[in-house]
Amino acid sequence: MSDRVIIGLEVHAQITSLKTKLFCSCSSDYRGRKPNTNVCPTCLGLPGSLPVLNRAALEKAIALALALNCRISEKLIFVRKHYFYPDLPKNYQISQYDRYGLIPFAVSGSIAIDMGNYSKVVRIRRINIEEDTGRIVYPGGSPLGSTYSLVDYNRAGIALLEIVTEPDFSNSREARVFLEKLGSILEHLDITDTSLEGALRADANISVAGGPRVEIKNIGSPRELEKALNYEIARQLNILKSGGTLERETRHWIKEKGITVPSRAKELEGDYRYFPDPDLPPISIPPDLIESIKRRLPELPDLRARRLAEEYGIGSYMASVLVLNKRLCDHFENTVRLCGNPKLVSSILVNEFLRWVDELDLDLGEGLRRLNSKRLCRIVDYLEKGLISVKLLKEYVRRVIVENTDPEKIVESGMTTLSSAEDIEKIVEEVFKEYPKAVEDARRDPKAVNFLVGQVMKKTRGRADPKLTNAIILRRLQEHESG
Ligand SMILES: [Zn+2]
Structure with a gap:
């Protein structure tokens, strides 16, 4: 059985540098606000409301696509991705799709990562512009410790960039370095402040030893990504080695406990019933806009x-x-x-x-x-x-x-190197007085000098300059001899 590991990532980066949400004028700064106060009819999906695209979000998305060497589509076509979940007030999310004649925002990019002893080019499958969901809040801190949950729509409608890689990672470290580098690119482009909680999130697909694909959701940082993948690789290998079988499933990373737990059953692609959003007609992306953004890349x-x-x-x-x-x-x-x-x-x-x-x-x-x-x-x-x-x-x-x-x-507190000969001299004198027998030994056997040096180090808690200490001891041994 080969232990080969295959990992792909789906990253969601909030465009935190925007003033407003993706399709309405609610503030993009939702953190720390009273629940359900940063909302309006559009991001709540109330009847009669209409979304209007935030132009700055499109410009930021173009900058990212250029930075990742992607091919940008001529048209931006928004679709509705339907699913029922309490954090989604409209029961659909506005995004893009790559089938039925629909197209992603940008495709076929890459990011090179340097692993020290080798480097690797990770392929980017696509970038999409979409809206964030609301937040489900667990009063007990996590789904495991709560008997009920609450929902806060302040985050619903925040502009997100979805970045999907090909399954090009063969270990957790590569995935971590990739996410760090992507975060750094987003920071340099002034798109995402990655230090904000939830601004850069990753879902990982992982398959171990030819087993089925397991998806891990809810990973909040590159460090957590590495931990979650290490946990999952060990978990899957253990099951396989004890003769068990793995199933295709979605799991959640519980940061506080350092484990993954099974999640709601994975929706099938067809369940989403994608179709073009009738409220958002396709937008042609002007080539001269792309050119001007390219010229201004930092x-x-x-x-x-x-x-x-x-x-x-x-x-x-x-x-x-x-x-x-x-x-x-x-x-x-x-x-x-x-x-x-x-x-x-x-x-x-x-x-x-x-x-x-x-x-x-x-x-x-x-x-x-x-x-x-x-x-x-x-x-x-x-x-x-x-x-x-x-x-x-x-x-x-x-x-x-x-x-x-x-x-x-x-x-x-005195933690400095003793490099003054005078200071060391005093300590050497003490050691010579305390260990006369060792001093005799050291005269005959040069190896025994080390014991005396060691005693000086012990008295100074390692602060004495070793070369100087050695020289002073040797000199004193000769003086004793001649004296
Ligand atoms: Zn709104």
């Missing part, structure tokens, strides 16, 4: 990575990791502007910062606030002045992130 992650690698000499993989998040990348450039040393700053951000943010399950923005440019530059300065070693630097970064504290406070 620097995107791939180009930015190339520039960073050249301008700062930080290596192409390091640069490709930095550009996976616009805020991280901006942070890098701001910090280097303040204190230089791009190699060290990029290495701290990629190798230390990202690891701790993941380990602590910290929001990236919160992590960046803790390790802000001022604090980061202070740590770099300490290293350059020889106040701390590389080993201590890692500890400083960890403590600044975990404890949200200033590096100055850590210095005050």
